[in-house]
Amino acid sequence: MESKAHILVFPFPAQGHINPILQFSKRLASKGLKITLITTTSISHSLHLQTPAGGAALQFESISDGLDGGDHSDNIHTHLDRFIATVSQNLAQLAVKLRPNAVVYDAIMPWCLDVARGLGLRAAAFFTQMCGVSMVYYHQYEGNLKVDGENCRFSMPAMPVMEIGDLPSLIPDGHLYPAFLRLMVDQFSNFREADWRLLNTFDKLEEEVLNWMASQWPIKTVGPTVPSMYLDKQLEDDKDYGVNLFQPSAEVCMKWLDTKEKASVVYASFGSLATVGESQMEELAWGLKNSDKNFLWIVRASEESKLPRNFISETSEKGLVVNWCPQLQVLSHHAVGCFMTHCGWNSTLEALSLGVPMVAMPVWTDQTTNAKYIVDVWHTGVRVKVNERGIITREETELRIKEVMEGERGNELRRNAVRWKELAKEAVRKGGSSDKNIEEFVAELVCT
Structure with a gap:
């Protein structure tokens, strides 16, 4: 199938974020898009890259994140600030060189939206985590995460009542890991401004919270992001993620x-x-x-x-x-x-x-x-x-x-x-909820 649009895809440089976004990239490539997946230099040397399903339509590029070969003795706040400054600049330079039609970025890097907008590109925020988790962070960002009386229970729209041990641990332990908590919560700083919000889940798995989210903003579920041969078998030879740290x-x-x-x-x-x-x-x-x-x-x-x-x-x-x-x-x-x-x-x-x-x-x-x-x-x-x-x-x-x-x-x-x-399997097979959402996303990229 001939590529009709070129998409830059940028996961946060960690295995747990690369895998789902790479799987989504394979789905896009199978539907006719040209995909360039970006890794950063500090992690690319430790990745064992295999030729994934998608063939020539899916390529890899590496950009410097300012962390390779440098002094890592400073604190995590400085580390993240340097990462953001360096990658923003290098991502923009790569985009100018490759001239893509749009950018799909990991939602925990919301500054990628600013890079895309600065170049006049449309952008999709990809949420790699469970929507239930994302919504806890959203309510934390909005200041709406309130404890329910003496029982220390938390109630949120369309979600089960949670005790403190059920919350993402960065919230009760935020004072221990403030930089990581900031990373998670700040993904909601500008997510409404993205052209698309893509979710690594499927409709029936998180039905209640997804219905609530859809009542607030347009969303598209595109998961589960598991290699196709274990689910719908639409992508020939897609038996592995294609990137391994080990x-x-x-x-x-x-x-x-x-x-x-x-x-x-x-x-x-x-x-x-x-x-x-x-x-x-x-x-x-x-x-x-x-x-x-x-x-x-x-x-x-x-x-x-x-x-x-x-x-x-x-x-x-x-x-x-x-x-x-x-x-x-x-x-x-x-x-x-x-x-x-x-x-x-x-x-x-x-x-x-x-x-x-x-x-x-x-x-x-x-x-x-x-x-x-x-x-x-x-x-x-x-x-x-x-x-x-x-x-x-x-x-x-x-x-x-x-x-x-x-x-x-x-x-x-x-x-x-x-x-x-x-x-x-039902969600990702042809005509399933996630498959239809991916088809709609591709159509919107190609036709507008």
Whole structure:
């Protein structure tokens, strides 16, 4: 299909933001647009780029962010300010050179809209996180996030009542991470001025909050942003995101899973950034062992030293510990019956899209709110409880694994997970809600 418009696409330079925007870019490329996805120099050297579905219509460019090879000893506020100043200038220069028709930018970089407007370009804000999370930050920005009396509960339009532990952790802990809280909240500083607001979710997954949002501003849901071969299969050979910060141990993991019975394996992975203390690592390790289930546990090389002595050899009959794996292949494998997850939004969407129930172990940022929805709204998982020292004990870990893997409770969670899997497929297949929204977005780009 001949490209009719050229779009610059700019995700925030972190794996969890690159993946969904890259998947959306593939969808645009498949519908005839020429896409240039921008990375920044400080992260591009660590990315393992593969040729993604989309072929020649999807290309990569790298721009300097002022952070490569420089002094990183200053504080995060200075770091972000330098990033914004440098990238704004270099993004504008690249846009002048490539002459695109529009810019799709990560919503947590609202200053990209100013760059686009300065060049006379239309722009779309892409919200990578769950809409429920985005709306908490929106109400925080507007000053409308109020505590409900002595119960310390928070009520927001079209959302479940939340306790403080259900909010994105940056809000109660904002004094500890003011720069990160600013990053999240400021995405609502000018979002109404964007030409489009694109959301990484699908209509039936967050129906109530999406209806409320649509009553306030025009929005388009375009998710779930999971490779097409796991959903609608419209994009040939789209089996992976195409960008990895780590090299996965694919063959080892898949051969091991092939030897296991259906729904017999606990897959445990806590994302690319989470770090676990030594005491917590030990409790997780023995909780997995004591559950007496097969387990595939992803422990990054930098975390391996925290494992109990001889743990790997003592659990080799039932367990496999590797540094990284191809998560989509693992979650879609018939042997996987449960996903112990930190509840990052990409991992949550993958589990929902592939019909895998979850043991929710949120750590910070949006993960706590995602966990709230997993348990109380979508009913596809259980959430671990931490003790008075902030530790998830081995007994708690074992109990929650068995709750998901065994009995009628486990069967109910699995049925709900399969239902969301079918609804995710429905959204992205031809004529589905997200597919129609993407078609409309393309038509508006091309025809106006």
